[in-house]
Amino acid sequence: GQQVMQIPQYQHVQEGEDFTTYCNSSTTLSNIQWYKQRPGGHPVFLIQLVKSGEVKKQKRLTFQYREEKKNSSLHITATQTTDVGTYFCAGRSSNFGNEKLTFGTGTRLTIIP
């Protein structure tokens, strides 16, 4: 089964509302990355988190890596139409074998103008 889950699977928000996606792993991760994939496009790297409890910000995006290093979240403040896409977390763990980067199930964000 899936080892890295994301919730929700889909999220529809009005433009200007906030959005949060949660990433949950079945095992402790050595690091976690976040990617964004626009409709019809390819995943594009956003950020990497390494330290337990780490919080990083990129303009309206806030990324958090929880203390136990199994969970992470991405929060977007005041969404814009350009935020449309699917957001993936991806984590590495020795339990995944060869520290492979395993992608989460993704959260698809749609914006209602």
Add this chain to the structure above:
Amino acid sequence: DAGVIQSPRHEVTEMGQEVTLRCKPISGHDYLFWYRQTMMRGLELLIYFNNNVPIDDSGMPEDRFSAKMPNASFSTLKIQPSEPRDSAVYFCASSLVNTGELFFGEGSRLTVL
């Protein structure tokens, strides 16, 4: 700088035919990854190479799939014979180091009839 280049962008073929997907990684990147993306299974790692050597092919679905990297600037993913359930978008990605960000190509959309 050119990113990861994949070809073909789209391929439609009939069941039983051989399919070859091609990838040129970013120059200087030592790691190359092949991922498959479907609605049902999300982004799955098929195989990855380090310095042209296959490191982990545990994600390759079955013997019909094979991948090669004859030199640092070229890799192929071959499916022979193809089946309808192989229909997916196949992404190639490269990275400078194993723990670094992945740079994805635009993908090859495969449809097997």
